[in-house]
Amino acid sequence: EVQLLESGGGLVQPGGSLRLSCAASGFTFSSYAMSWVRQAPGKGLEWVSAISGSGGSTYYADSVKGRFTISRDNSKNTLYLQMNSLRAEDTAVYYCAKEAPWGCSSTSCPPDYWGQGTLVTVSS
Amino acid sequence: DIQMTQSPSSLSASVGDRVTITCRASQSISSYLNWYQQKPGKAPKLLIYAASSLQSGVPSRFSGSGSGTDFTLTISSLQPEDFATYYCQQSYSTFTFGPGTKVDIK
Numbered sequence: 001e002v003q004l005l006e007s008g009g010g011l012v013q014p015g016g017s018l019r020l021s022c023a024a025s026g027f028t029f030s031s032y033a034m035s036w037v038r039q040a041p042g043k044g045l046e047w048v049s050a051i052s053g054s055g056g057s058t059y060y061a062d063s064v065k066g067r068f069t070i071s072r073d074n075s076k077n078t079l080y081l082q083m084n085s086l087r088a089e090d091t092a093v094y095y096c097a098k099e100a101p102w103g104c105s106s107t108s109c110p111p112d113y114w115g116q117g118t119l120v121t122v123s124s
Numbered sequence: 125d126i127q128m129t130q131s132p133s134s135l136s137a138s139v140g141d142r143v144t145i146t147c148r149a150s151q152s153i154s155s156y157l158n159w160y161q162q163k164p165g166k167a168p169k170l171l172i173y174a175a176s177s178l179q180s181g182v183p184s185r186f187s188g189s190g191s192g193t194d195f196t197l198t199i200s201s202l203q204p205e206d207f208a209t210y211y212c213q214q215s216y217s218t219f220t221f222g223p224g225t226k227v228d229i230k
Contacts, residue, residue, distance in 0.1 A: 035219065045213075050219070100173065102173070102174070103174035105215055110215050111219075114168055116166075
């Protein structure tokens with residue numbers, strides 16, 4: 001059974017940093033691209049970042065480019081999101097998601113499994 | 125960047141109704157369009173991928189169609205567990221989500 005468990009969320013002041021983790025199990029982690037998607041309170045879904053299975057390719061939304069860094073440790077089956085220079089508008093539930101092996105374009109495959117999310121609150 | 129729009133933003137329907145939600149991309153995305161269902165406090169669930177392929181385990185009352193820029197999600201006979209928010213997502217070039225369509229009880 002595929003399981004994704006996010007951790008690391010919490011309250012942080014504007015300008016601060018936080019690192020999110022996503023522990024994966026139930027599949028061959030290194031074979032799949034992974035993504036982070038966030039949802040601000042009461043709002044819709046926003047894709048944040050993606051990384052290839054090997055970690056060699058990374059992608060970012062314009063809203064976080066230069067501030068967030070996605071990475072993965074395939075030996076630990078863990079995905080990370082390092083968030084720096086946090087702003088109030090980064091407040092959201094952050095989900096990690098595994099990309100499916102089908103329905104793929106040249107850059108992306110539809111996320112088919114999602115974690116339950118971790119809440120990040122940026123406030124003074 | 126590819127922008128996604130959805131209509132309507134919300135709708136009220138009764139159990140047994142046929143429901144249709146539309147999604148439009150700002151440029152052609154071929155068939156790289158996915159649909160998700162999200163219930164309050166829960167993670168999104170993949171329903172349809174590649175515009176018309178039903179994800180494993182998803183009831184057959186859900187169907188998708190379209191290509192290029194215009195897409196449709198149809199629920200043939202709405203069930204009580206289908207009241208939720210539905211999002212389209214393009215995966216032609218990284219990802220962009222539509223703003224969502226909330227389906228509630230009439």
